[in-house]
Amino acid sequence: MALPPNTNEAFLREVDEELRRDQLATFWERWGRWVIVAIVVGLAAFGAFLYAQHRTEQAAGIEGEKLQAAFAKLGANNPTAAAAPLADIAASKRDGYRALAKFTQADIALQKNDLKGAAAKFAEVAADTSVAQPFRDLALIRQTSAEYDGLKPQVVIERLRPLAVPGNAWFGSAGEMVAMAHLRMNRRDLAGALFGQIARNDDVPDTIRQRAVQMAGVLGVDAIAPNEGSKAQ
Known part of the structure; x- marks a missing residue:
């Protein structure tokens, strides 16, 4: 017995919706846990990025304040008090702060007529490939000047x-x-x-x-x- 047109359309829509529900259920059974894992991992990675960025900015600010304090001690003619913070910054992972601290350490050594110590610090900057080339070139010149007589x-x-x-x-x-x-x-x-x-x-x-x-x-x-x-x- 043939179905009336309206009944036929309603039946087809019901079958189509049931098929979609079955496909979605099958997909979720097969891939659902991995979708959840992917979302969690993505959110964790994004959160870690934001946290690392915050920590980087925070650490850079701390090192900047420490370097400023060291310069203040040098301005007060107290290089001994500046030695410790300069040593900390000279080991920094931030290229600019590290190079500037080593330049300063070398200049302090020059004031003490420690040509060998100054040359060693300048040589460290000159050999540091992560530092911009103009600063490396300047360090090489300063190193050569300190070593020139020898x-x-x-x-x-x-x-x-x-x-x-x-x-x-x-x-x-x-x-x-x-x-x-x-x-x-x-x-x-x-x-x-x-x-x-x-x-x-x-x-x-x-x-x-x-x-x-x-x-x-x-x-x-x-x-x-x-x-x-x-x-x-």
């Missing part, structure tokens, strides 16, 4: 050669030490040329440029840039 000229030249070029941020400081190393090796031609480059470079600090002008003149090198010569006329 280094062979060729070691100075090889160490600072990549920095002793126009355009490098530390060209003046590195170039001056390399030029002096050339002089120690009796290479007046190389020393004079480098002093001339330093003297004509507007990006080099004035004190270094003035010394370079004097040294270039002694070595017979014209250290006046063309535009400066035209102005003088």
Whole structure:
């Protein structure tokens, strides 16, 4: 016996709904526990991320306050009291704080005329690949300056050669030490040329440029840039 149209549509809807309920029940029986586990793990991971971020910001704030306190002690001419907090920050996992603390420790050692201790701290920063390259370069220059009298000229030249070029941020400081190393090796031609480059470079600090002008003149090198010569006329 055929079903009336309305009854047929109602029957089909009921069958369709029953099929969906069966599919959902089957899915939940098979995968329900894993769905719950995934949700719990996701929420736990998100909570752990928020907590770690909060702890990181909190720890950075504490280290910042500790570093500020160490600088205050140094400003009060009390390096002994600053030693402990600086040592703590020098072991930090935060690159900037760690490098700054080691730079400060090295400067304190220099004030005590402890060249070896200062050079060791600068060397640690120079070798730290997690620190930005300009700070590593500066540390290498400071290390070389502290060790300069005990280094062979060729070691100075090889160490600072990549920095002793126009355009490098530390060209003046590195170039001056390399030029002096050339002089120690009796290479007046190389020393004079480098002093001339330093003297004509507007990006080099004035004190270094003035010394370079004097040294270039002694070595017979014209250290006046063309535009400066035209102005003088």
